[in-house]
Amino acid sequence: MLRVLVTRRWPEAVEAVLADKFDVTLNGSDTPLTQAELARAMAEYDVLCPTVSDCIDAEVLCGGDRVKLIANYGVGFDHIDCAEAKAAGIAVSNTPGVLTDATADLTITLMLMATRRASEGERELRRGDWSGWRPTHLIGAGLQDKVLGIVGFGRIGQAVARRARHGFGMRIAYHSSSEKSEAKEVDARYFDDLHDLLANSEIVSLHMPGGAETEHLIDAEAIAAMRPGAYLINTARGSVLDHNALADALHSGHLAGAGLDVYPDEPDVPPDLLEVDSAVLLPHLGSATREAREAMGMRALENIRAHAKGHDLPDRVA
Structure with a gap:
């Protein structure tokens, strides 16, 4: 079973589905992870699920070679060094359309x-x-x-x-x-x-x-x-x-x-x-409706499911 790290709290309905399908570690405190914690996660998990509040740079990506999918929670992915991820053989997906x-x-x-x-x-x-x-x-x-x-x-x-x-x-x-x-x-x-x-x-x-x-x-x-x-x-x-x-x-x-x-x-x-x-x-409320935030999580989940089955990712960006 894939080990998945979710870096921030997601809507409860989405977290429940993730926990049912995968070996998931949730961030109960909802405190942003440090760069060192994100780097360690690269060696401990199969899938990393970051948000715009996480900087997934080259230093983080060099933390380990276990993660093979970064399933971003959100449309924008400029906080992820996609070129470095691609060079390391790590796929990156996002959640377009739903927000x-x-x-x-x-x-x-x-x-x-x-x-x-x-x-x-x-x-x-x-x-x-x-x-x-x-x-x-x-x-x-x-x-x-x-x-x-x-x-x-x-x-x-x-x-x-x-x-x-x-x-x-x-x-x-x-x-x-x-x-x-x-x-x-x-x-x-x-x-x-x-x-x-x-x-x-x-x-x-x-x-x-x-x-x-x-x-x-x-x-x-x-x-x-x-x-x-x-x-x-x-x-x-x-x-x-x-x-x-x-x-x-x-x-x-x-x-x-x-x-x-x-x-x-x-x-x-x-x-x-x-x-x-x-x-x-305003404090970054663009997608802050229950409907949009749940749909974002479910879209990320579909990319993780596809990765687990070895299928093409529906929302691959790198």
Whole structure:
């Protein structure tokens, strides 16, 4: 029977199935494992099941040669050194598709919170500073007819576009490596130049993968290209955005607001952003629905089952 290590707590329903099918070690404390503990696991288990909070780098991968599958709990896998894993003969899988709707919903949530200044209002009310209704209090912006620029038009970007177009009457623009046939459904305009998209969008939402190729893709120059008074939303990866440049743009008023769910060094949040009232900051809740988190676990389980039977992995990424 395969020995499987699950590095963080998963939904109980998924853990129960894993325990029934495999020799599973669960992390009852839900405390992140150290790099040394992860390295030792490479010699003690057949399958390692990490999350975005685990850094599976070359040092960890060199800890042993027993693990032959890294079944990642999540879509993004930039926290795993896939090149080193492949060189060591270790397969890597992820859990695509099952968290699309949850993340798209949260993107819209951040968009509404930022444009309607909802978190500012809640903080004011909880502090006891609300003096009552008045015509000029916390004026925000509506979404109808606004141009939503989507950077990265994969599953989640397309789901956000559908919600924005059909639910709020927004106009859709997008930038990706190539034009997408799915764009026709939402009458989306394609921009092959990122800065052109940024200059033509009133709200920008980021949906590209993490990794070296996209690190700080949205840097100070890109933010300067955005329209004055625009909003920036990020539910992708913290690494794709220069947070210092974003904080400067919010402090100066060049951007009217931002909504963030991901950060470069989680759980740390860039201090400059904590001081900006116009920044809506959530603790990486993109897939945090019961339905999505259970489906993610079951998807990882299917990859482990396939590995155990010697079959092709349904969601192999390396």
